[in-house]
Amino acid sequence: MSRRNCVLAQTLIGGRLGSIRITTEYLDEDQLSESTLNVFDHARPIGISPGYSRHGRLSALAVVDDEHCRIILFKGGRNQRAKNSEHLGALQEQVLCRAAGNLLAFDMAPLAMLLYSGFGIRVTNAIDIQSGFSAVDRKPLSAIRKLVGDTAPINAENVESVFREPLFDSDNRHHAIDLATRAWVSQFLATYENGSEIFDKVRPINTKDMTEEKLRMISKLSVDALRLDNQKPTEVVHSITLSSDPSSLATQFQSQSYNNRVRRNKNIRVSAQNDDTGSYRFQASVGNARGRKTHAELTRSLQDATVVTVTSIGRDDPTTAEAHRAATVLRILQGSDEFVSNNPWVQNMWFPRDDGLQTWPEAWSEQPSLPKKKLALPSAVTQLNSSQQRAVNTMLSPADDCRLTLVQGPPGTGKTSVIAAFVLLSIALGKTGIWLVAQSNVAVKNIAEKLVKVGFFGWRLLVSADFHFGWHEHLYTRVKQNVIRSDSFNRAGSQLEGASVILCTLSMLSNDKVKSVFMKKIPLRCLIIDEASQIEIGNYVTTFIGFEATLRKVCFIGDDKQLPPHGQEDIEELQSVFELPHLNKAEKLIFLDTQYRMPPQIGNFVSKTVYGDKLKSDPNHPVQGDVLACRFVDVGGKERKSESS
Numbered sequence: 001m002s003r004r005n006c007v008l009a010q011t012l013i014g015g016r017l018g019s020i021r022i023t024t025e026y027l028d029e030d031q032l033s034e035s036t037l038n039v040f041d042h043a044r045p046i047g048i049s050p051g052y053s054r055h056g057r058l059s060a061l062a063v064v065d066d067e068h069c070r071i072i073l074f075k076g077g078r079n080q081r082a083k084n085s086e087h088l089g090a091l092q093e094q095v096l097c098r099a100a101g102n103l104l105a106f107d108m109a110p111l112a113m114l115l116y117s118g119f120g121i122r123v124t125n126a127i128d129i130q131s132g133f134s135a136v137d138r139k140p141l142s143a144i145r146k147l148v149g150d151t152a153p154i155n156a157e158n159v160e161s162v163f164r165e166p167l168f169d170s171d172n173r174h175h176a177i178d179l180a181t182r183a184w185v186s187q188f189l190a191t192y193e194n195g196s197e198i199f200d201k202v203r204p205i206n207t208k209d210m211t212e213e214k215l216r217m218i219s220k221l222s223v224d225a226l227r228l229d230n231q232k233p234t235e236v237v238h239s240i241t242l243s244s245d246p247s248s249l250a251t252q253f254q255s256q257s258y259n260n261r262v263r264r265n266k267n268i269r270v271s272a273q274n275d276d277t278g279s280y281r282f283q284a285s286v287g288n289a290r291g292r293k294t295h296a297e298l299t300r301s302l303q304d305a306t307v308v309t310v311t312s313i314g315r316d317d318p319t320t321a322e323a324h325r326a327a328t329v330l331r332i333l334q335g336s337d338e339f340v341s342n343n344p345w346v347q348n349m350w351f352p353r354d355d356g357l358q359t360w361p362e363a364w365s366e367q368p369s370l371p372k373k374k375l376a377l378p379s380a381v382t383q384l385n386s387s388q389q390r391a392v393n394t395m396l397s398p399a400d401d402c403r404l405t406l407v408q409g410p411p412g413t414g415k416t417s418v419i420a421a422f423v424l425l426s427i428a429l430g431k432t433g434i435w436l437v438a439q440s441n442v443a444v445k446n447i448a449e450k451l452v453k454v455g456f457f458g459w460r461l462l463v464s465a466d467f468h469f470g471w472h473e474h475l476y477t478r479v480k481q482n483v484i485r486s487d488s489f490n491r492a493g494s495q496l497e498g499a500s501v502i503l504c505t506l507s508m509l510s511n512d513k514v515k516s517v518f519m520k521k522i523p524l525r526c527l528i529i530d531e532a533s534q535i536e537i538g539n540y541v542t543t544f545i546g547f548e549a550t551l552r553k554v555c556f557i558g559d560d561k562q563l564p565p566h567g568q569e570d571i572e573e574l575q576s577v578f579e580l581p582h583l584n585k586a587e588k589l590i591f592l593d594t595q596y597r598m599p600p601q602i603g604n605f606v607s608k609t610v611y612g613d614k615l616k617s618d619p620n621h622p623v624q625g626d627v628l629a630c631r632f633v634d635v636g637g638k639e640r641k642s643e644s645s
Contacts, residue, residue, distance in 0.1 A: 008069050008184060012185055036070075037091065040068070041094065046103050050166060102190060104190050124206045164234070164313070265287070269281060272308050344359065403553055418557070419436060427456070434502070435528070444530075458498055527554045599617075605630065
């Protein structure tokens with residue numbers, strides 16, 4: 001590819017800085033060498049920025065100092081990487097691991113992990129820009145504002161636009177300009193005002209001295225999350241109605257669908273049609289959102305508009321759980337090695353021993369005293385079949401080789417019955433600190449309804465107000481007395497009286513109020529995870545690290561033959577615990593072997609085609625063999641994706 005020159009003219013910061021012009025050169029990865037990169041042979045700050053493909057791969061890397069800009073284009077698969085190892089080595093030694101001077105980028109942790117996982121490239125003295133400012137607000141605009149302050153005018157709209165979409169297509173000139181601008185402002189901040197002093201206090205990322213084993217684990221955590229984030233749409237058209245005076249600039253939209261709702265603090269584009277003036281559109285901002293209603297500040301009236309379309313601009317912000325995961329990866333890369341090296345949960349999940357044995361702290365192996373009197377077993381326990389009994393017994397066991405328990409339950413095999421029986425026996429044995437979680441709110445609600453059915457009420461269900469209020473109150477009718485909504489967490493302490501079990505989604509464990517209010521009264525000791533086959537393993541890392549002090553038992557319940565981790569249809573590398581060979585061993589995995597839902601005709605077919613003839617069917621099913629229960633009909637057509645399904 002021939003080099004194509006262009007000029008970077010930054011438009012983020014005005015005043016005297018608005019006149020900055022830097023010549024930009026393109027380099028294919030096979031053009032990388034000491035001579036093509038020698039312009040960066042100095043100790044001044046260098047800014048870098050990634051450009052992604054639509055599949056979350058690193059397509060380009062901008063490298064910028066105060067005088068030069070190079071956009072490096074990556075192409076080809078693993079064979080091409082091996083072929084270009086010498087050229088990639090030049091990039092590492094000349095720029096990314098140079099002897100002196102800082103390397104700066106927004107969101108440096110995922111970028112460093114992409115460089116390693118995609119190209120085997122390491123970095124040193126790599127500074128994550130947002131770490132110099134707020135640990136919570138990681139928006140690039142916030143960091144730029146805090147450093148520049150009022151010393152120069154900031155074009156906020158341009159900043160948000162440049163950082164909104166990091167996709168890169170080498171034929172798209174705007175992509176190249178945005179990519180180069182992100183790298184330019186990264187190095188600029190280190191030279192402006194007290195920027196150097198601020199970034200000198202940030203712990204640098206140094207992957208050159210990290211082991212391959214550790215980098216493989218951390219890079220998978222980071223890159224999987226990044227690629228999932230890149231799957232989020234950059235624009236969403238909402239189905240809404242106006243719920244206030246259309247002549248007012250302060251208006252309300254009412255969303256028609258939960259998954260399609262207008263979210264708080266979003267930039268939106270409003271398109272309208274008026275019989276007199278025709279079509280028009282304008283930008284607006286969303287403020288607070290509660291239930292179906294969202295408040296918006298408009299710049300133009302919608303009076304007499306006959307058609308109104310609202311489109312959110314930009315990807316949704318990370319959830320609290322996603323932000324905690326990213327922060328954990330960053331802290332590990334910045335030197336908090338104890339999160340990985342000294343955590344038994346992390347070690348046994350991500351760094352298995354060659355002999356397959358699990359290693360746990362000796363202090364955890366203290367055997368609790370058994371109850372002296374014989375337990376009166378409830379019917380929910382005595383009616384279990386043999387495979388269900390084995391599952392419950394293993395879930396109850398404090399033995400080291402049962403601390404990580406996997407239960408595979410095909411459809412209709414009584415997974416929630418197993419959970420309910422486990423809870424009843426745990427309480428009877430005096431166990432405390434039981435938390436029941438799942439990926440979805442509906443799955444958590446189903447567990448709660450099962451506990452009600454077996455007559456146990458010593459639990460509380462924590463649910464997000466965003467999910468509950470105005471949208472899904474009807475789902476909780478049968479369990480509403482035990483529901484605690486997130487907007488009342490601050491005053492929820494008194495509602496825990498008599499409770500020994502907590503139910504919530506896995507992501508709810510990242511809520512700070514859950515830790516400060518609920519964990520104080522009911523510490524997390526035993527974690528039961530339903531729908532585990534739908535959960536990507538990286539989603540557990542913050543829980544394992546954050547609750548290491550109290551957590552002593554984890555049970556995964558699910559079925560990898562049903563729904564895979566969310567996003568696996570687009571990102572095949574995503575794994576659940578059921579894809580980890582050292583945990584999913586035949587002698588360790590507990591298989592619930594009898595299904596009660598399907599007629600035996602269907603159950604036997606499913607058993608043979610999906611479960612290797614291991615799944616039995618209830619012989620007392622009301623639909624017996626003399627009834628034709630299944631037909632196969634060949635229907636013409638093709639599958640088509642619609643929104644999220």
